[in-house]
Amino acid sequence: MTTALFDSVSSIDWSNWKAKDIATLMFIIKDGKILLIRKKRGLGAGKINGPGGKLDPGETPEQCAVREVQEELLVTPENISYHGISLFQFTDGYSIHVYIFSATDFKGTPTETDEAIPLWFELDRIPYQEMWEDDGIWLPLVLKGQRFHGKYIFDGDSMVDHELVNLGPLKK
Numbered sequence: 001m002t003t004a005l006f007d008s009v010s011s012i013d014w015s016n017w018k019a020k021d022i023a024t025l026m027f028i029i030k031d032g033k034i035l036l037i038r039k040k041r042g043l044g045a046g047k048i049n050g051p052g053g054k055l056d057p058g059e060t061p062e063q064c065a066v067r068e069v070q071e072e073l074l075v076t077p078e079n080i081s082y083h084g085i086s087l088f089q090f091t092d093g094y095s096i097h098v099y100i101f102s103a104t105d106f107k108g109t110p111t112e113t114d115e116a117i118p119l120w121f122e123l124d125r126i127p128y129q130e131m132w133e134d135d136g137i138w139l140p141l142v143l144k145g146q147r148f149h150g151k152y153i154f155d156g157d158s159m160v161d162h163e164l165v166n167l168g169p170l171k172k
């Protein structure tokens with residue numbers, strides 16, 4: 001019998017926790033719609049999510065978030081805000097630290113690439129059932145212009161525990 005090392009948020013010493021990967025997500029929200037992607041490869045392939053991906057060496061999180069949208073959808077986000085972080089610990093030992101951004105404008109035309117299919121949704125029709133389980137917890141805070149800090153335990157695709165702290169409105 002094996003014992004899960006990570007079965008709840010409280011079972012982890014977060015002050016000494018260090019993720020295997022660091023990544024970003026960027027949500028472009030314009031004219032009452034949000035630009036999401038159907039992810040074609042990488043972690044979460046097949047799901048709907050915001051565009052994003054892992055940090056390259058020497059990059060800041062914001063630089064990564066912009067580059068990933070350029071690579072995945074051939075557009076450049078503009079007027080960017082930083083919302084906070086989501087820390088994901090998987091029961092198999094994998095972990096990822098994700099910085100979350102939004103933008104109210106962009107340059108270019110969202111275009112399908114090898115990595116992603118662009119999809120626009122009305123803000124009250126976000127397809128949470130096709131997204132990571134945690135997205136329904138914190139994406140509403142992005143839409144409301146809030147900052148937050150979240151911790152999540154996943155067993156494969158299933159969220160087994162979470163803790164979300166709302167840090168209030170975006171800094172001006």
Ligand SMILES: Nc1ncnc2c1[nH]c(=O)n2[C@H]1C[C@H](O)[C@@H](COP(=O)(O)OP(=O)(O)OP(=O)(O)O)O1
Pocket residue numbers: 023024025041042043044049051052053054055088096098132133134135
């Ligand atoms: N649970 C959850 N909810 C919402 N979003 C995510 C998760 N887990 C995640 O990993 N993510 C996001 C964070 C990143 O944007 C991607 C994962 O990065 P990935 O696409 O694998 O990174 P790339 O650098 O684009 O991929 P490769 O080049 O390594 O293929 O998912």
